[in-house]
Amino acid sequence: MLLYNNLFRIITLSLILFNGLHVLAGNREEEIYIFAYFKGNGEDGLHLAYSKDGYNWDALKNDESFLQPKLSKDKLMRDPCIIRGGDGLFHMVWTVSWTDKGIGYASSKDLINWSEQQYIPVMRREEGARNCWAPEITYDPNSKNYMIYWATTIPGKFPETQIEAENAYNHRMYCIYTKDFKTYSDTRLLYDPGFNVIDATIAKINDKWIMFLKDETKEPVEKNIKIAYADQLQGPYSKASKPITGNYWAEGPTLTKVGATWLLYFDKYTEHRYGAIASTDLENWKDVSDRINMPNGIRHGTIFKITQKELQKLLIAK
Incomplete structure (x- = not known):
């Protein structure tokens, strides 16, 4: 009888533990993938799409703009990059013009209401x-620094790769650092x-910082995505890898992870x-x-993740 009672207690405790774990798993909030992008030339601003599986995407707000651009003479919002920062806010930077010497920045708690640009x-x-x-922005949780980085052509620099094709553009990657988006470091060369x-x-x-980049070389043609590695966010970064994309022109890479699989999206422009x-x-x-299944007209953007609760607010946004 004693053996029977002990066995009954073990089975009962096992069932309670199993049900408790099942409830916890069921309550775990599902992560949603968000794609921030622009359409046309970026005149109407920020567009957002969502996905539950990382492959199939639906535009939010009937594919209307969430934020209208107000900066620079051109008033564009191209190439939007959004991350969730260490402060829990969404931080966004973007290209404001084809020819300007600056970039745009804004922040938001909910991707609907944005700070002053x-x-x-x-x-x-x-x-x-x-x-x-x-x-783009990348956050370093160790230093609590945000690194903002972009491509610029400065005529006369790097003459070894200067050609007249494509209007003589000859870019390198530059960067600044900030902790609060109020004060910024001096600009420096990030990657040549x-x-x-x-x-x-x-x-x-893991323990590496990985840069996905576009080789913009036209003669002889490259126009593909490559990888470089560093031990620290600020570099130095390694020699670029061989192309990881195929026999087509690709730009604007953005990375996410679905289960155990890394997905790199890019614009076959x-x-x-x-x-x-x-x-x-x-x-x-x-x-x-x-x-993959994407909204019509989607152009160069970035992927990040939000919660199911945050998605519900976006679904009813007007």
Whole structure:
């Protein structure tokens, strides 16, 4: 009888433990993928789409703008990059113009109501700087610094890769640092891979900082995505890898993880559509472009994650 009672208690406790774990698992909030992007030339501002599986995307707010651009003479909002910062806020930077010496910045608690748009004159001290394109933000939790980085052409620098093709653009990656988006460090060169480079995005994976970048070389043609590595966010970064994208022109890479798989999205801009490659080790990549479903007209953007509660607010936004 004693053996029976003990066995009954063990079974009962096991059932309670199983049900408790099941309830906890059921209450775990589902992560939602958000894609921030622009359409056309960026005239109408920020667009957002969401996905529950990382492959199939639906535009939010009937694909209308969430934020209208107000900065620079051109008033554009191209290449939006949004991250969730260490302070819990969403921080966004973007390209304000084809020819300006600064970039745009704004923040939000909910992706619906945004702060006043701020112009950051990142290349004001470079008299000949021609542009500031595709800025991105990466947060370093150790230093609590945000690094903002972008591509700029400064005529006369890096003459070894200067050609007349494509209006003689010859970009390198530059950066600044901030802790509060009020005061900023001086601008410095972040990465010179030995070729014309744009559209970098950086993520920390395990103990390495990994930069995905576009080789913008036209003669001989490259126009592909490559990878560089560093031990620290600020670099120095390694020599760029061989191309990880295929025989097509690709730009604007953005990375996310779905389960155990890394997905790298990019704009196949000459084909007017998006592509994606997948990897479980960041070394061997498989083209999965046929598996993705994107809103019409989507252009160069970034992926980040939000909660189900945050998505519900976006779904009813007007």
